[in-house]
Amino acid sequence: MKKNSIIIEPKKLAGKVNVPPSKSLSHRGIMCAGLSEDISVVDNLIYSDDIVTTIEAMKQFGMQVLSEEKVGERYRLTLQNKSISKLKEQNYKMISEPMTVHCSESGTTIRFLMPFFTLSSAPMTFTGKGRLGERPYETFYKILRSQNISYETTGGFLPVTINGTLRPDRFQMAGNVSSQFISGLMLILPLLGETSKIELTTPLESKGYVDLTLDTSRQFGVSVEMPDAQTFVINGNQYYKGTTYTVEGDYSQAAFWLVAGSLGNDVILEGMQKTSLQGDHAILEIVERLGGKITWQTEGVKSTESPLATAVVDASQCPDLVPVLTVLLSMGNGTSEITNAGRLRIKESDRLKAICTELNKMGGQVEELEEGLKIKGVQGFRGAVVDSWNDHRIAMALAIAATRADGPVEITGFEAVKKSYPMFWVDYEKLGGVIHGESDWRNL
Numbered sequence: 555m556k557k558n559s560i561i562i563e564p565k566k567l568a569g570k571v572n573v574p575p576s577k578s579l580s581h582r583g584i585m586c587a588g589l590s591e592d593i594s595v596v597d598n599l600i601y602s603d604d605i606v607t608t609i610e611a612m613k614q615f616g617m618q619v620l621s622e623e624k625v626g627e628r629y630r631l632t633l634q635n636k637s638i639s640k641l642k643e644q645n646y647k648m649i650s651e652p653m654t655v656h657c658s659e660s661g662t663t664i665r666f667l668m669p670f671f672t673l674s675s676a677p678m679t680f681t682g683k684g685r686l687g688e689r690p691y692e693t694f695y696k697i698l699r700s701q702n703i704s705y706e707t708t709g710g711f712l713p714v715t716i717n718g719t720l721r722p723d724r725f726q727m728a729g730n731v732s733s734q735f736i737s738g739l740m741l742i743l744p745l746l747g748e749t750s751k752i753e754l755t756t757p758l759e760s761k762g763y764v765d766l767t768l769d770t771s772r773q774f775g776v777s778v779e780m781p782d783a784q785t786f787v788i789n790g791n792q793y794y795k796g797t798t799y800t801v802e803g804d805y806s807q808a809a810f811w812l813v814a815g816s817l818g819n820d821v822i823l824e825g826m827q828k829t830s831l832q833g834d835h836a837i838l839e840i841v842e843r844l845g846g847k848i849t850w851q852t853e854g855v856k857s858t859e860s861p862l863a864t865a866v867v868d869a870s871q872c873p874d875l876v877p878v879l880t881v882l883l884s885m886g887n888g889t890s891e892i893t894n895a896g897r898l899r900i901k902e903s904d905r906l907k908a909i910c911t912e913l914n915k916m917g918g919q920v921e922e923l924e925e926g927l928k929i930k931g932v933q934g935f936r937g938a939v940v941d942s943w944n945d946h947r948i949a950m951a952l953a954i955a956a957t958r959a960d961g962p963v964e965i966t967g968f969e970a971v972k973k974s975y976p977m978f979w980v981d982y983e984k985l986g987g988v989i990h991g992e993s994d995w996r997n998l
């Protein structure tokens with residue numbers, strides 16, 4: 555057994571799990587609070603690597619953490635950014651000293667915050683780890699070039715140093731590369747002195763994430779107009795008002811446990827809202843479309859085992875579901891397909907290649923297509939040694955598949971779950987999962 559691996563024994567799970575707060579909404583709540591000169595409270599946070607990365611970066615941007623309270627396993631932060639009040643008199647230059655912003659492996663942090671930190675009169679350097687250095691930034695660089703803002707990289711994509719000040723503008727950007735650039739601009743532009751427009755040159759994918767950005771900033775008193783589906787009008791001179799923002803449960807994480815339910819595990823999910831703007835809420839509809847059964851009880855939501863049919867699932871609006879959907883569709887009674895999933899290749903791993911390779915080691919019958927996957931149903935999985943590709947969603951998807959394996963599943967790179975769900979293995983054990991190995995999976 556390798557040092558950085560765990561072994562999962564074949565075993566059905568049963569019990570209740572308190573689903574972590576939405577990572578996407580946590581990022582947004584912290585950022586909006588950190589754009590406000592008022593005091594705000596952001597409640598129901600967990601300290602996953604990505605969220606810690608955003609908190610630290612926002613502190614560099616001037617956000618103060620006035621207090622931190624631990625409520626059970628969750629954190630409540632009281633936040634403020636007094637320097638926002640000086641933005642106008644400083645001619646929209648927040649920062650005057652060179653800085654390096656460490657974005658770790660978080661695409662959301664780097665892509666949202668690049669526009670924030672471009673309100674500066676000094677060079678701003680962005681670094682990252684793992685695959686962050688290979689993920690695309692061209693959508694934002696194009697904007698920098700159009701505003702004559704210089705940027706420089708030493709070879710690869712990161713680190714990059716940006717030198718110049720972002721101005722209100724008519725921004726033309728692709729809607730199908732990453733919605734994160736659109737969201738980042740949408741959050742910062744209301745603080746500038748004039749109206750801006752974002753015009754999408756291609757249809758918007760991951761639209762649910764832009765809706766989350768609009769909804770969160772609206773809760774902080776900021777408005778964005780949408781005259782049509784391709785255009786956002788963002789008035790300047792707006793003001794983020796202080797508020798109390800409680801992060802709702804994460805449908806991207808809930809999806810792992812809901813799929814576990816459809817695979818015959820008896821899991822009740824606590825902490826989920828029945829209606830949600832999260833794009834990955836689509837998991838409920840997908841499970842039902844396959845013939846699965848979802849029930850809302852007073853204790854929480856539950857998905858129960860039933861014979862599963864096949865489906866064609868368009869992933870353009872819910873890319874993060876794909877790894878675990880591949881596990882779900884593998885239990886269908888025929889061939890299913892995931893389409894419009896090309897952007898999966900530019901996440902924490904090439905997720906199409908990663909899930910196809912690893913699930914097939916467990917007896918899956920997954921075929922990699924250029925923009926998606928073809929998945930033949932199988933009766934169950936085999937025990938095997940598999941790898942996370944340093945990708946949290948691959949590690950968690952394989953762990954759910956392990957509940958239907960006929961032998962032990964060894965997962966190397968299991969610690970990748972820290973990025974979004976550090977207590978995933980603890981929850982898995984609480985549900986009766988049997989994990990062993992030399993590594994300390996309980997303290998990530």
Ligand SMILES: O=C(O)C1=C[C@@H](OP(=O)(O)O)[C@@H](O)[C@H](O)C1
Pocket residue numbers: 577578579662731732733734737759760763764873874897
């Ligand atoms: O805005 C967000 O919170 C996110 C947007 C999505 O990225 P893309 O828009 O790049 O698909 C998603 O995959 C990511 O996990 C989180």
Ligand SMILES: C=C(OP(=O)(O)O)C(=O)O
Pocket residue numbers: 604659660661662663874901902947974
């Ligand atoms: C792609 C993800 O996150 P990010 O883009 O923020 O790194 C994810 O959580 O699956």
